[in-house]
Amino acid sequence: MDDALLRAEHVSKRFGPVSALTDVNLHVRRGEILGLIGDNGAGKSTLIKILTGYHQPDGGRLLVDGEPVTLKSVVHARSLGIETVFQDLAMVNDLPVYLNLHLNKELVHRPLPFLRRREMRRRAREALDSIGIDIPSVTAEVGLLSGGQRQAIAVARSVYSNAKLLLLDEPLAAMGAKESGLILRLLAELKQRGDLAIILIAHNYAQVVDVCDRVNLLQHGKITFDRAAADTSVAELLELVHAEYRLPPN
Ligand SMILES: Nc1ncnc2c1ncn2[C@@H]1O[C@H](COP(=O)(O)OP(=O)(O)O)[C@@H](O)[C@H]1O
Numbered sequence: 001m002d003d004a005l006l007r008a009e010h011v012s013k014r015f016g017p018v019s020a021l022t023d024v025n026l027h028v029r030r031g032e033i034l035g036l037i038g039d040n041g042a043g044k045s046t047l048i049k050i051l052t053g054y055h056q057p058d059g060g061r062l063l064v065d066g067e068p069v070t071l072k073s074v075v076h077a078r079s080l081g082i083e084t085v086f087q088d089l090a091m092v093n094d095l096p097v098y099l100n101l102h103l104n105k106e107l108v109h110r111p112l113p114f115l116r117r118r119e120m121r122r123r124a125r126e127a128l129d130s131i132g133i134d135i136p137s138v139t140a141e142v143g144l145l146s147g148g149q150r151q152a153i154a155v156a157r158s159v160y161s162n163a164k165l166l167l168l169d170e171p172l173a174a175m176g177a178k179e180s181g182l183i184l185r186l187l188a189e190l191k192q193r194g195d196l197a198i199i200l201i202a203h204n205y206a207q208v209v210d211v212c213d214r215v216n217l218l219q220h221g222k223i224t225f226d227r228a229a230a231d232t233s234v235a236e237l238l239e240l241v242h243a244e245y246r247l248p249p250n
Pocket residue numbers: 015018019020038039040041042043044045046047
């Protein structure tokens with residue numbers, strides 16, 4: 001009996017001559033936050049894009065609840081409860097906040113395809129307030145907000161979708177201390193629900209050790225470290241990531 005919600009087995013991916021992933025094995029359980037760390041170019045985003053159906057792996061397979069699946073597209077993955085906040089954000093800058101929050105799931109009056117704008121504005125306000133993110137107006141154009149506010153909206157959108165697996169590719173990168181604190185608190189709250197699995201890519205190891213249950217390190221397309229967060233430390237993670245760049249003693 002496989003207790004992993006999602007499992008990747010022997011996954012590989014090449015881009016022409018570049019081997020982005022080689023024989024990656026990774027899993028995440030319900031109620032668990034898995035931290036995925038690694039240097040730039042290690043393959044983190046490529047792995048997330050495979051887990052969300054954006055890229056197809058060249059080799060290996062994915063299992064959801066122990067059943068092999070072929071994710072045909074991001075839409076297909078979403079239909080299976082896999083939601084992603086991409087590093088290269090999927091926000092439409094000239095649309096207001098509330099429509100960005102409803103992107104691809106706009107509420108319409110049936111049978112006529114009118115958008116239920118007032119209801120969408122209400123729900124958007126409610127979603128942002130429940131997270132505690134400070135966005136003055138849901139009718140503001142997203143392009144006018146800060147990078148941190150845009151990231152927060154992207155996270156709110158995915159959370160608000162009833163996902164069972166949430167994939168977050170550097171959601172904290174553009175955020176200040178207050179905003180990332182709110183997002184980390186939100187992730188901790190989501191974890192308490194117990195049925196949601198989260199994979200979080202982040203570069204701040206203190207935050208990773210603090211909020212994650214387990215940490216995987218990706219180096220040159222391979223998982224080289226898999227440890228309970230309680231059994232590692234910021235110092236150890238820094239040492240592991242940076243050791244390969246240290247100059248030999250002379
Ligand atoms: N669409 C692509 N086409 C070609 N090469 C890519 C593409 N996406 C990623 N790569 C390459 O794959 C490797 C891993 O990239 P990426 O997954 O973005 O790493 P990370 O997110 O860990 O910084 C890098 O060498 C990168 O240049």
